[in-house]
Amino acid sequence: MAVVEVENVTRVYEEKGQAPSPALRGVSLLVEKGEFMALAGPSGSGKTTLLNLIGGLDAVTSGEVRIDGRALGKLSRPDLADLRRDRIGFVFQAYNLVPVLTAAENAAYVLELKGVPAGERRAKVKAVFERLGLGAFLDTRPMKMSGGQQQRVAVARAIVSEPAVVLADEPTANLDQATGAALMDLMRELNRERGITFIFSTHDPMVLSRADRVVRLVDGLVVAT
Amino acid sequence: MSGALLLGWRNIWRNRRRTFISMSAIGVGLLLVIFYSGLVGGLLGEAKSQLDDGGMGHVEVFARGFRGKHDVAAVMRDVAAWRAGLALPARSEVGARVLARGLATSARGNEAVQVFGVDWADEATLSAHLRQLRLGALPGSDDVHGVLVGEQLAERLGLKVGSKVRLMVQRADAEMGADLFRVRGVFHSIAPTIGQRQVYVSSAAAQELLGVPGAAHQLVIQLEDPAQADAVAASLKARLGDDYEVLTWAELLPVLKRMDAMMNGVIFGLATFVYLLVGLGVLNTMLMSVLERTREFGVLMALGTRPSRVMQVVLAESFWIATLSVVLGASLGALLSWQFSKTGFQLGTGGESMQLEGATLSTLVKTRFNPTDVFRAAGFVYAMALIVGLYPASRITRLQPAEALRRS
Ligand SMILES: Nc1ncnc2c1ncn2[C@@H]1O[C@H](COP(=O)(O)OP(=O)(O)OP(=O)(O)O)[C@@H](O)[C@H]1O
Ligand SMILES: [Mg+2]
Numbered sequence: 001m002a003v004v005e006v007e008n009v010t011r012v013y014e015e016k017g018q019a020p021s022p023a024l025r026g027v028s029l030l031v032e033k034g035e036f037m038a039l040a041g042p043s044g045s046g047k048t049t050l051l052n053l054i055g056g057l058d059a060v061t062s063g064e065v066r067i068d069g070r071a072l073g074k075l076s077r078p079d080l081a082d083l084r085r086d087r088i089g090f091v092f093q094a095y096n097l098v099p100v101l102t103a104a105e106n107a108a109y110v111l112e113l114k115g116v117p118a119g120e121r122r123a124k125v126k127a128v129f130e131r132l133g134l135g136a137f138l139d140t141r142p143m144k145m146s147g148g149q150q151q152r153v154a155v156a157r158a159i160v161s162e163p164a165v166v167l168a169d170e171p172t173a174n175l176d177q178a179t180g181a182a183l184m185d186l187m188r189e190l191n192r193e194r195g196i197t198f199i200f201s202t203h204d205p206m207v208l209s210r211a212d213r214v215v216r217l218v219d220g221l222v223v224a225t
Numbered sequence: 226m227s228g229a230l231l232l233g234w235r236n237i238w239r240n241r242r243r244t245f246i247s248m249s250a251i252g253v254g255l256l257l258v259i260f261y262s263g264l265v266g267g268l269l270g271e272a273k274s275q276l277d278d279g280g281m282g283h284v285e286v287f288a289r290g291f292r293g294k295h296d297v298a299a300v301m302r303d304v305a306a307w308r309a310g311l312a313l314p315a316r317s318e319v320g321a322r323v324l325a326r327g328l329a330t331s332a333r334g335n336e337a338v339q340v341f342g343v344d345w346a347d348e349a350t351l352s353a354h355l356r357q358l359r360l361g362a363l364p365g366s367d368d369v370h371g372v373l374v375g376e377q378l379a380e381r382l383g384l385k386v387g388s389k390v391r392l393m394v395q396r397a398d399a400e401m402g403a404d405l406f407r408v409r410g411v412f413h414s415i416a417p418t419i420g421q422r423q424v425y426v427s428s429a430a431a432q433e434l435l436g437v438p439g440a441a442h443q444l445v446i447q448l449e450d451p452a453q454a455d456a457v458a459a460s461l462k463a464r465l466g467d468d469y470e471v472l473t474w475a476e477l478l479p480v481l482k483r484m485d486a487m488m489n490g491v492i493f494g495l496a497t498f499v500y501l502l503v504g505l506g507v508l509n510t511m512l513m514s515v516l517e518r519t520r521e522f523g524v525l526m527a528l529g530t531r532p533s534r535v536m537q538v539v540l541a542e543s544f545w546i547a548t549l550s551v552v553l554g555a556s557l558g559a560l561l562s563w564q565f566s567k568t569g570f571q572l573g574t575g576g577e578s579m580q581l582e583g584a585t586l587s588t589l590v591k592t593r594f595n596p597t598d599v600f601r602a603a604g605f606v607y608a609m610a611l612i613v614g615l616y617p618a619s620r621i622t623r624l625q626p627a628e629a630l631r632r633s
Binding site for chain 1: 235527528
């Protein structure tokens with residue numbers, strides 16, 4: 001069964017004083033468990049919009065998104081939050097760690113929301129940090145870490161609760177080539193080791209070359225799979 | 226510490242200056258309200274419990290017909306006999322008085338006076354000024370021609386200890402009665418009118434002067450706890466029957482009762498006003514501080530934080546600011562109240578007392594530190610913090626996470 005089902009989705013942004021602009025104009029997509037998939041396309045083609053809709057961070061104008069067979073449009077805001085907590089991991093372009101929490105506390109945040117006891121949280125985060133080469137940074141605040149380190153913490157945060165799918169919007173855009181490549185390799189390994197599904201958007205040919213499948217968006221439509 | 230509280234605690238220290246300013250503003254507001262409550266509580270509490278500045282009772286008994294017309298023939302008989310059986314609360318102070326209006330004459334001139342015929346020992350417990358003799362001493366129990374006068378009267382009539390003064394009154398039989406007295410002491414009262422108008426003689430001398438042997442006009446009862454006045458008055462009414470008039474301080478000095486209600490209103494108004502001003506300032510700061518972190522809240526929401534939990538994190542911040550403010554404001558307020566409960570706080574620059582419709586209020590106010598005032602004021606602060614937190618929080622939870630993430 002597909003982990004992610006996108007069915008004829010449109011998203012029209014309506015802003016006051018402006019003509020409605022359709023960012024997605026009928027997108028359909030199936031993503032199977034364990035895929036390592038890239039969304040490509042020029043700037044403004046709708047990649048971020050699509051990832052947001054898949055992750056339940058925004059509501060479709062028409063069509064439907066299903067995660068594990070559950071239609072997001074039918075969920076209340078708290079239920080949608082619970083679904084993200086339990087099934088979806090996010091990695092953002094700008095790391096987006098919480099500055100007042102240590103690296104380990106950032107990574108453990110979702111576990112805490114799930115009610116996992118402190119000791120268990122710490123053990124899980126520690127194991128993941130070691131796997132990602134962050135063993136020395138458990139109690140470091142994000143501000144004191146490099147971009148590559150922060151992004152690895154963000155990856156740790158996304159995978160530590162073992163979600164069904166990780167959504168990553170241009171995860172390497174703020175990193176230099178070598179760091180970006182290392183991060184992609186790491187995500188690829190996690191994908192193989194743990195069967196975690198990854199969907200990431202990118203402009204970067206280096207990133208595209210590592211994907212199993214590339215879905216190309218142009219002007220809010222899928223052009224080639 | 227639970228997650229939301231911990232996050233809130235760390236968040237308030239991200240901008241120390243802002244937190245410090247909010248905290249000081251609320252703290253100072255709280256301090257003002259606590260101190261002011263203590264001051265008013267002291268002013269009125271003192272006035273109510275210590276009626277001896279004016280020599281008044283929490284409960285007073287008269288023969289029916291005396292008050293109003295001041296009919297000296299309307300007397301109570303055998304007071305000494307029945308007052309022992311009144312079953313008053315422990316530590317009550319009681320005294321009977323013979324009352325007359327008249328004229329005091331010396332070689333220097335005359336002055337209108339109120340003559341109080343008293344038992345010296347009883348009266349000294351009832352009237353603060355009889356414990357404040359500037360000159361001389363209380364007359365002895367067999368000294369039927371001894372009189373005490375106030376400083377102001379002594380000044381006007383040129384009286385010293387040992388001077389002679391003639392008191393003239395209208396007797397119960399409507400004839401004029403007069404006698405010669407000798408000044409034994411000069412007292413000081415914080416109320417100038419008392420010092421100018423009241424003269425004290427023994428009850429035997431006053432009875433003789435008025436022609437009312439063995440009688441009295443007024444029984445004054447000062448209670449340890451003024452709140453018992455109503456109960457005591459009710460039991461006295463039942464016991465003494467219709468020939469007597471029993472009045473409580475609230476009836477004798479309705480102004481105190483009214484001021485009590487008014488001051489509570491004033492404190493409430495002041496608190497509302499102070500917290501409204503402070504609240505608006507803090508709301509503004511809180512709104513800025515939350516909205517500039519919109520994106521961070523977007524991240525929390527993306528990670529699966531429910532809207533209710535986002536609300537908790539923001540409220541935790543205002544909770545911590547409120548708590549710090551309460552600790553600061555309440556401890557300073559308590560300290561100030563405590564300090565002025567020892568030294569007293571001088572109201573105005575005028576005399577030692579204010580006269581208010583017959584009530585004598587000392588202008589040296591010893592503040593009363595009342596924990597209830599502090600709890601009430603702190604309750605206000607927490608209520609304000611809740612309101613001030615809800616609005617910024619709702620500005621965030623109203624957004625879709627995607628929208629929140631787009632804000633920089
Ligand atoms: N909140 C919004 N309000 C109005 N228009 C928006 C909003 N978000 C996106 N758009 C518009 O929708 C279209 C698709 O935007 P989107 O961000 O999804 O593209 P993208 O493929 O992620 O681009 P980029 O590669 O630059 O990140 C663009 O024309 C963009 O201007
Ligand atoms: Mg984008």
